[in-house]
Amino acid sequence: MPRGKKTVYAGFCTECKMRICTVRISKAKKADFRELKKFCPVCMKRMKVKLKEEKHSS
Numbered sequence: 001m002p003r004g005k006k007t008v009y010a011g012f013c014t015e016c017k018m019r020i021c022t023v024r025i026s027k028a029k030k031a032d033f034r035e036l037k038k039f040c041p042v043c044m045k046r047m048k049v050k051l052k053e054e055k056h057s058s
Contacts, residue, residue: 011049013040020049 011021
């Protein structure tokens with residue numbers, strides 16, 4: 001039973017532009033992930049993540 005459309009986003013570090021994470025977000029809840037922070041292994045600290053749409057999951 002489907003629970004709503006989800007989209008796959010790739011998360012990139014805002015300073016070094018390295019890919020840090022992959023996030024699956026429901027289209028209705030994208031506003032909740034504007035201030036997402038993850039640990040960047042290159043910068044060695046928690047950085048803000050810029051989300052870029054990767055693909056639509058089926």
